[in-house]
Amino acid sequence: MTLPLSEARPPYPFSEADFGKTYLEPSYRVDLREPANENLDVFFNANQVSDWSQLTWKEAGKPYEVKTMSKHRKSYEKENGEMSVKTSWEDFNRSFHEWFIKDMPDEMSKSKGEMLRHFSRFRLKDVKEALGETVRLSLWNYVHRIEDGTWDPRGKRALFQGLDVSKPRILFLGAAEGYEAMQLHAMYPGGEVVLCDYDEFCKTDRFGHFPESYPFLGFNSATGQPRVWYKDQMNIHYVVDDIRNLSFGREFDIVISVGLLEHFPDNYKEEVMDWHRKFLKPGGYAILTTPRHQLKSRLFYMIMADVMNHTYRELMDIKQMGLYVYENGFDILRHGFIKVHNGIIARPR
Numbered sequence: 001m002t003l004p005l006s007e008a009r010p011p012y013p014f015s016e017a018d019f020g021k022t023y024l025e026p027s028y029r030v031d032l033r034e035p036a037n038e039n040l041d042v043f044f045n046a047n048q049v050s051d052w053s054q055l056t057w058k059e060a061g062k063p064y065e066v067k068t069m070s071k072h073r074k075s076y077e078k079e080n081g082e083m084s085v086k087t088s089w090e091d092f093n094r095s096f097h098e099w100f101i102k103d104m105p106d107e108m109s110k111s112k113g114e115m116l117r118h119f120s121r122f123r124l125k126d127v128k129e130a131l132g133e134t135v136r137l138s139l140w141n142y143v144h145r146i147e148d149g150t151w152d153p154r155g156k157r158a159l160f161q162g163l164d165v166s167k168p169r170i171l172f173l174g175a176a177e178g179y180e181a182m183q184l185h186a187m188y189p190g191g192e193v194v195l196c197d198y199d200e201f202c203k204t205d206r207f208g209h210f211p212e213s214y215p216f217l218g219f220n221s222a223t224g225q226p227r228v229w230y231k232d233q234m235n236i237h238y239v240v241d242d243i244r245n246l247s248f249g250r251e252f253d254i255v256i257s258v259g260l261l262e263h264f265p266d267n268y269k270e271e272v273m274d275w276h277r278k279f280l281k282p283g284g285y286a287i288l289t290t291p292r293h294q295l296k297s298r299l300f301y302m303i304m305a306d307v308m309n310h311t312y313r314e315l316m317d318i319k320q321m322g323l324y325v326y327e328n329g330f331d332i333l334r335h336g337f338i339k340v341h342n343g344i345i346a347r348p349r
């Protein structure tokens with residue numbers, strides 16, 4: 001007898017027995033290597049700058065702005081005038097989410113089949129379109145599924161390691177699916193995660209449909225040993241609101257954002273950095289990551305423009321990112337880069 005899928009697959013398919021292993025699922029990689037976080041530092045190259053007060057914008061230069069916008073945004077603006085920032089995020093989230101849930105081997109083989117079919121009928125316009133889709137699928141398969149560059153659990157664990165917190169309350173600004181706060185909560189369990197995003201779809205779909213069977217490598221406070229955590233085992237609350245409306249006081253041990261700062265032109269950077277300060281307890285940590293400025297990232301945003309480029313976006317290096325953080329009143333405790341992002345751990349001065 002064949003069991004329905006929900007009964008055939010246990011809700012928590014990975015355990016300590018899988019430590020040291022990595023598996024390729026159809027949409028993402030499962031990575032349970034290095035459960036004790038001992039040899040993760042290869043992913044995190046820190047300490048390029050020893051005294052941030054000595055670094056100037058003249059030396060660091062300004063970030064690179066990604067100017068190619070998605071077809072969708074361009075056609076929307078032709079008809080309706082300038083798109084609001086919130087609408088551009090709503091479009092981005094729906095478009096990006098589609099890619100996280102694709103069955104990659106299946107989609108890639110379908111798209112190659114399509115291309116060959118158009119080719120055999122000499123439909124050149126369709127061949128071109130199918131070729132574009134095949135390239136995007138292959139790129140996403142490599143960046144997200146094979147390399148695990150977007151979630152990058154090993155890099156994130158290296159960045160988050162060694163924080164002086166116990167049962168922390170964690171606030172995630174612009175949380176989308178909430179991945180990084182779940183990784184933090186797994187490493188530092190027993191507290192609470194508050195995810196904040198003003199796009200309702202992030203709560204219902206990006207977080208709501210984040211795979212329940214995805215294993216986060218973390219810590220078991222009862223045994224002092226590594227353990228596997230799942231989304232449903234965590235204490236998570238989702239607030240759908242503009243960050244500007246949050247009424248929390250200085251009550252969080254950690255305030256984190258991932259890919260937020262680079263979406264604001266310079267006039268707004270001070271306000272964004274202030275969001276990372278105003279909800280922190282004294283001694284709390286602000287954690288920020290932004291996409292790295294490197295040739296392969298520029299190519300990625302060019303090839304994936306229709307999927308990714310709905311909003312204002314900059315690519316910056318760690319010095320530029322660090323200067324924004326430092327000159328807006330934070331001391332930088334740790335800085336460096338993981339696979340595709342820069343990462344900084346800071347504290348208000």
Ligand SMILES: C[S@@+](CC[C@H](N)C(=O)[O-])C[C@H]1O[C@@H](n2cnc3c(N)ncnc32)[C@H](O)[C@@H]1O
Pocket residue numbers: 089090093096173174175176177196197198199202241242243244258259260
């Ligand atoms: C680039 S995403 C973060 C990257 C994320 N890790 C991802 O995979 O998409 C930034 C998120 O911040 C949210 N956001 C931007 N401005 C916001 C604001 N003022 N208040 C609340 N959420 C905001 C957007 O809706 C979006 O989901």
